[in-house]
Amino acid sequence: MKVLAIEDDAAQADLIRTALAHTQHQVEIVESGSLAIRRLRQATPDLLILERNLPDISGDDMLTWIRMRLGADIPVLVLVGRSSEDDVPKILDAGADDYVVTPVRCAELAARVAVLLRRAYSRVRWEAHRIELGDYVIDIRDRTVVLRGKQQILSPREFDLASHLFRHPGRVFARGELYRAVWGKALEPDSRTLDTHIYRLRQKLELSARHGIQLRCVYQHGYCLERVPVPADAFRGSFHESSHRSTIGPF
Template sequence: MGKKIASLEDAPADAALIRQVIARAGHECVTFRESRRLLLALRDAGFDLLLLDWQMPDLSGREVLAWVRTHLDRRVPVMFLTCRDAEHDIVNALTGGADDYMVKPVRQAELAARIECLLRRACPAYLAPHAPLRLGDYAFDCATRQVTCNGHPVGLTPKEFDLAVLLFRNEGRIVTRDHITAAVWGREISPMSRTIDTHVSRVRSKLGLHAAHGLRLTPVYTHG
């Protein structure tokens, strides 16, 4: 399954090339030409990887990194893609929480390889979507699409199973409604629809997601 990647880049040619590389790798790229627009988007939407240019017209990429590491899940990988090649800049970014640093001009094959490497590290199930999943008292067999709790089978519909796997693979993270919609339904769902809420409620009830089983499913207002 393709991932959603945010690219902070104000140079049109570089932005287009980055989108091309990401699209060829089978992922979705959303370009932001202003740092503040990216920060606003990060409050509402989930991204699997952030690519940051350093020199931006408003807030620098380094300032964006500081905000991200303060407010977002630290497991979301961040990579700098910038013209700044001084050693102290690279060290500053990496010690500030960046996971990788690549100096422009963009080398397409290298960028694609670095992106895949970061996604593999951040998402262990990325290359093995059918690998068994165990968490707390729960075990998911993604090949046969069966789930058990303390060894007892739990009956889930196909959509409920997909939703449960998505939530369990993102344990400890906020999963946004947009991410759920794209990953489970593969299409847009009206904001007024109760489809997602209904399925989340059923998954919570059927799996008994409460402290006694070591896991809880909790809504986060305005986020997911």
């Protein structure tokens, strides 16, 4: 997992590195809100650690930007000074998922990061080569996508794109980041290749609320595959059909 920490205090940054040193996470630390925004426009991490008192942008404003641009699914852990603990309800209401009081205690930080990542990403059922999400089953080994028992026909590149998105539900990918992950090279400024493949995936896989998954375009950023509640009337047709069948016949 990729963790981005926004922390301007060198001592706290060292504690964050120490706390996550023995995990398998890739940890990057930036020193200001402006640097964080620049980094987030290029790529989206799996979890954010946010210092509330930044030198250029307040942590509260940074949190608002994150939720507006990246959505509600990315976990955000806020670092709060002991003198600011009374503000915790406000921070959580603003969109933070959890908080840690500074100075950071390494064991506590590592544990809270693990809990947030598990809570955010363990809802995907998958084995070594199989992902189940919504009405979809993706088999990485056989390179197949099955929707409600019916295999969907995708080109090799479409499958690579679909499997990458399904591995990271709720994560917002910048266009260049997603293109590099699937095509293995930088995205040309005027290229529409990615957008064309996204359009085809939406059509071929019927990515919509009726199947519990949608592929969302994030304005001026990129794309996000996310879970959505299945509408109650999605099953209304089959229910009425079965009810109708049960009321006719020799009985």
